[in-house]
Amino acid sequence: MEKNRITNYLYPLLLAVYPILALRQANIEYVNTAVMIRSLALTIATTGFVWLVLRWFVGNWHKAGMITTLGMLMFYSYGHVYLWALEAPFGPLRHRTLLLIFLLTLVILTLFVIRQKDLRKISSFLNVTSVVLIGLVLFQTAAHAFQVRQAAVTARENRTSATISGVDQVLPDIYLIVLDAHTRSDVLIESYDFDNTKFIASLEQMGFFVAKCSQSNYPGTNFSIISLMNMDYFYNLFDEVQVLPGLKSSAVSDTLRGLGYTVIAFENRASGHFDLLEDIHLSRNPTVLEHIDIGGGINEFESMLIETSLLRIFVDMPQLLPEAVAGDVRDVEFYEHYLQTFYILEELKNVSSMQSPKFVMAHLMVPHDPFIFAPDGSYQPSGSLGPIVGYRNNVGFIDGTLPATLEAIIENSENPPVIVVMGDHGPTGDDVPPESRMAILNAYYVNDFAKEYLYPEITPINSFRVIFNAYLGARYPLLEDHSYYVWNKNQMLDRESEVVNLCQP
Numbered sequence: 001m002e003k004n005r006i007t008n009y010l011y012p013l014l015l016a017v018y019p020i021l022a023l024r025q026a027n028i029e030y031v032n033t034a035v036m037i038r039s040l041a042l043t044i045a046t047t048g049f050v051w052l053v054l055r056w057f058v059g060n061w062h063k064a065g066m067i068t069t070l071g072m073l074m075f076y077s078y079g080h081v082y083l084w085a086l087e088a089p090f091g092p093l094r095h096r097t098l099l100l101i102f103l104l105t106l107v108i109l110t111l112f113v114i115r116q117k118d119l120r121k122i123s124s125f126l127n128v129t130s131v132v133l134i135g136l137v138l139f140q141t142a143a144h145a146f147q148v149r150q151a152a153v154t155a156r157e158n159r160t161s162a163t164i165s166g167v168d169q170v171l172p173d174i175y176l177i178v179l180d181a182h183t184r185s186d187v188l189i190e191s192y193d194f195d196n197t198k199f200i201a202s203l204e205q206m207g208f209f210v211a212k213c214s215q216s217n218y219p220g221t222n223f224s225i226i227s228l229m230n231m232d233y234f235y236n237l238f239d240e241v242q243v244l245p246g247l248k249s250s251a252v253s254d255t256l257r258g259l260g261y262t263v264i265a266f267e268n269r270a271s272g273h274f275d276l277l278e279d280i281h282l283s284r285n286p287t288v289l290e291h292i293d294i295g296g297g298i299n300e301f302e303s304m305l306i307e308t309s310l311l312r313i314f315v316d317m318p319q320l321l322p323e324a325v326a327g328d329v330r331d332v333e334f335y336e337h338y339l340q341t342f343y344i345l346e347e348l349k350n351v352s353s354m355q356s357p358k359f360v361m362a363h364l365m366v367p368h369d370p371f372i373f374a375p376d377g378s379y380q381p382s383g384s385l386g387p388i389v390g391y392r393n394n395v396g397f398i399d400g401t402l403p404a405t406l407e408a409i410i411e412n413s414e415n416p417p418v419i420v421v422m423g424d425h426g427p428t429g430d431d432v433p434p435e436s437r438m439a440i441l442n443a444y445y446v447n448d449f450a451k452e453y454l455y456p457e458i459t460p461i462n463s464f465r466v467i468f469n470a471y472l473g474a475r476y477p478l479l480e481d482h483s484y485y486v487w488n489k490n491q492m493l494d495r496e497s498e499v500v501n502l503c504q505p
Contacts, residue, residue: 011123012065012072014130016047019076021137023305028144029222029243032275035301047072062119067110069126074102079308095313102310144243152245155230155237159251164259164472171259171357172471173417175348175409178361179398180221180368181391182423184439185212186503191427191436194392199399203443206406208421213456213503214442215483216425219434223492224424225363228460229253233482235493242489248277252359252464259472262358264351266344268337268365276361280354284343303333334370338379341366345401349408356414367394368428377401387429410445418471419445420463438483438499446470456505457481 020039024031047068054064078098085093093101113119188194200210217233218224222244227233229250234241247253253276257263265276267283307315344362351360366373371390374380375397385393402421409417423440426432444454444463450470458466458481465476483499486492 011126011130012051012069013047014134015069016043016072018133025137025140031301035299062123063113066113070109074106075310078310079312147243148246151243152249155245158237164474170415173356173358175360175419177421178363178424180365181428182367182441183426187436187439192392196399202403208443208445209451209454211442211456211458213505214440215438215459215501216440217459217461219425219437219485221424231464241492246275248275256359264358264360266362268340268363282347284340334372338372345405348405352412366398367391373397418467434485434499457501
């Protein structure tokens with residue numbers, strides 16, 4: 001290297017990882033740090049390799065670094081520009097047009113860099129810029145973490161408190177099984193021509209109480225699960241909302257940890273959405289760093305990164321790749337999700353052997369899209385089948401498979417467990433009406449005392465209030481059941497967007 005400080009050569013690596021950090025920051029409420037580690041590592045390795053190769057060609061570290069930086073920034077910005085061009089006034093640009101523009105720009109800038117004799121000023125500028133950009137995104141991340149902690153403090157201060165008594169008895173294992181987007185039986189019949197009476201009957205034969213007219217309290221996974229775990233509506237917890245508190249500091253988590261519960265959670269396609277700070281993290285592809293999946297399929301964040309980078313070309317036009325490779329590109333994320341789902345269903349049968357008491361959360365991304373499950377459980381990508389048939393197939397799979405898992409949990413448990421099986425919301429899609437979006441499956445395996453307080457219209461906001469009252473001697477009042485069709489933080493305190501429950505038990 002030329003006789004300059006090593007810090008003068010940091011910008012290619014810093015500017016290469018900046019798009020990843022910025023994309024994560026833009027979606028920080030849904031993306032934890034662990035899910036982007038693989039992207040960061042791959043980008044740093046690729047940048048270093050390209051830089052080294054170009055150094056051999058052009059004979060200068062600064063020139064090679066600048067050309068590498070230009071290439072990486074264009075690689076990661078391509079998808080963003082393409083998405084912007086789709087909505088631009090001059091009309092959408094085809095990939096071949098936009099790609100030609102990017103290539104010409106890269107060639108022109110590369111020639112400019114090669115012809116320069118003294119690049120020290122440009123290099124210094126890029127170093128300062130890279131440090132500022134990385135510093136800014138890290139500051140925003142730290143600020144968000146602080147706001148999450150403050151939100152947790154505020155929520156804790158505003159919680160309805162209830163004295164826990166009578167816990168000298170054996171504490172039950174508690175299983176929270178979330179079937180993402182699973183709706184009620186009446187909606188399945190009316191909108192999807194699907195009868196899951198057999199599944200509901202199997203639950204009731206096992207001893208479950210099925211709330212046949214239940215609705216979610218909020219229409220999105222994040223809002224629904226966080227309100228469930230805090231046992232309250234957001235307008236009771238906050239005067240204003242900037243960010244939501246994490247699950248690791250929720251009312252349910254704090255209560256159970258205080259009683260000595262071990263918290264267990266599963267990796268899944270959307271595990272980056274939630275941070276339970278679990279004691280045991282179960283993964284199909286375990287590593288030494290158990291929360292970081294190195295060997296598994298593409299996660300949601302990586303999929304988003306692909307769609308906003310140059311790789312979007314191959315997503316939109318897989319015919320550009322050899323057939324075998326194109327199939328891998330399309331299916332690798334979905335097939336890993338398929339395998340993860342079966343892993344969770346099987347591993348739940350074995351969790352009962354772990355030390356009690358324990359709180360187990362299993363978030364299964366079924367029947368939510370992608371619609372890749374045939375009713376018999378075989379892998380069947382069904383993009384061509386449409387959302388109605390695809391959703392119906394996914395429901396058929398999970399309704400046919402889950403009972404065996406539930407029976408095993410009950411039979412293998414030393415003491416009768418508590419099991420909640422619920423949808424966080426109803427079906428997804430622009431054509432789904434609010435009434436269907438809010439309708440959910442909601443079933444409880446609890447003792448007879450708890451069943452006395454369950455009713456057909458109960459919503460998740462009251463689930464743990466009933467459980468804690470029945471098993472921990474708490475005296476939580478049950479709240480009125482409301483469902484608010486709100487989608488962002490600006491609406492979260494709004495009580496005007498209520499979806500009235502018209503279901504008849």
